Amino acid sequence: MSRSLAALALASTLFGCSDRRLLDETLSPSEPDPSCVPSGTTCPVVFRYPLGGGVTSVELRGDFAPDGWTKGVPMLIEGSHFQAEVQALDGAKIRYKFVLNGKDWVKDPKNGWSEPDGVGAENSVVVAACGFETCVPEPPTLNPDAFDWRSAILYFVFVDRFQNGDPSNDGAVPGVAGPANYQGGDWRGVIDKLEEGYFESLGVNALWLTVPQDNPSVPGAGSDGRPYSGYHGYWVSDLDRPEEHFGTLDTLKELVDKAHARGIKVLLDYAMNHVHEKNPIVAEHPDWFWPLSYDGHSCVCGDGCDWNDSYQQRRCWFTSYLPDWNFTNPAARAYSVDNAVAWIEKTGIDGFRLDAVKHIELEWLLDLRKRVASEIEPKTGEHFYMVGETFESGNRDVLKFYVGSDRLDGQFDFPLRAVLAEKLLRRTGTMHDLDGFLASNDSYYPGLMSTFIGNHDILRTVHVAEDQPWDAWAPGQPWDAPPSLPKYAAPFERLGVAYTFLFTTKGVPLLYYGDEIGLPGAGDPDNRRFMQWEGLDANQLALRGLLEKLGKIRRDHSALWRGVRSTLEVSNDTYAYVMSDGADTVYVALNRGDASASIAGMPKSGRDLLRDVLVEGPSVSMPPRSARVIVAE
Ligand SMILES: [Ca+2]
Ligand SMILES: [Ca+2]
Ligand SMILES: [Ca+2]
Incomplete structure (x- = not known):
């Protein structure tokens, strides 16, 4: 298949061809990242058997060569061992035995990993690890001491709900009930927790902060019809100004500088899909936004337009008061990308968490990556990490499309999260299902994904892990019947098993604030309660204690990341x-x-x-x- 045909086939598979206008204008899929092709590296694997016990000769036999079971490799005395070395392909699994004194076949006494040999005994097993996983590209670095993002542990600070460090910037939006209103958290509060060493205690070396830009102090109807405020940051009404409830630009810069002084990176959430209708740019440049009307009706995502239709998903408005950028307009795209680059330059951040990726035109991502590579990274000598949100659990190709050296570094691994919730928290199916999923998922994406089990858009995970696991929440429940903290250990222990998986496998593990203490809550906005700092019970303390250990273990052991x-x-x-x-x-x-x-x-x-x-x-x-x-x- 030629290069162009391969690219076209990819686009057709992912997006269908019901409406080619946007495809032709905005999509230019690239070839799969060549760095994800197995390298075929080989390296020596060393085998040792201890001297003594009357053993005078040892031979290595195994499947490391076609005739390895019949023609042994003699092991020579090196120090206190018999030793032999064979060359193996990176990742190759080798089954082997030692033959002592020319007659006794035994397993490797120093290796606990074995499997049945088919004739009633067992072979020892080892995997050749030549260094790095072949399908995870080495991160692009510009200096030898640059941060290795594979070693990152990410903590999502929902700024309004984390810590109130400055009561002078508090202020509620009239007509909005408490759970949907500003609750006082701010950047000063994050600095306070930074200086207490809270993030370091969890091994966290990267923070994701909610959108920093100004949102209007007006209510807007949520999907449940109730009035909400912009406490979450996703209703940007001024692209350049910081949100006054969170602090000043100087405070945000102070936060970034103080994090850096502790070896902690900072990612800002950037919402590039839409703005709030009060943003003056909408009136100044109406042609920079998709019209709300489409084919004679209004095009709100899920109400007149389809969240998942390849064309409509990019131009639909999330609600009737959030105009949607039209990035097929080059001037609109340039303005928005300029704004994103300006926030990097004025704050000194290290990466972006990019919102609602499948709802924007791909060129925006390609343009931003080019700008970052040419304008930011040469100055900092560090790789700027960009992780996207594509809320999609069923089709991994939708996520994969946006991952590559010219676009996102990775995405939040929603498909993995769905499997972990099913197998480890709800305990449906078996661990064989998990193993089967991982067999392909481990190397599925040409980049560095972020792994997680909880975030701000889904049920708090402690309820998913209850003896009677929750699948969803009832309409109105976040308001009328918010769940309380489970008072038994099992859900916290199940979360501990799931976090052990996240912290001992590749990908950037994400901790959603409060999940380290099993904070309860149904769906939005109840999954964003104010952080609990005092009065933790024994189960909460045990889970947090486990996470503190896991954070340290991950940082001490490069094999894990x-x-x-x-x-x-x-x-x-x-x-x-x-x-x-x-x-x-x-x-x-x-x-x-x-x-x-x-x-x-x-x-x-x-x-x-x-x-x-x-x-x-x-x-x-x-x-x-x-x-x-x-x-x-
Ligand atoms: Ca405050
Ligand atoms: Ca504001
Ligand atoms: Ca859009």
């Missing part, structure tokens, strides 16, 4: 895998079940980093709803 993942053992309720980057190897065992279990494949002798205790493998016991993170000792 840049390594190759290999499944060790799966059952209906348990799952074990090993992460290795060649220099570092970490074993992870998860038990989602409500009964104790045993998991094999662990090191003969290891340390459980979550409990700081020695554990003997290869089989380890797993209490109900528990996880272990083990390194060999």
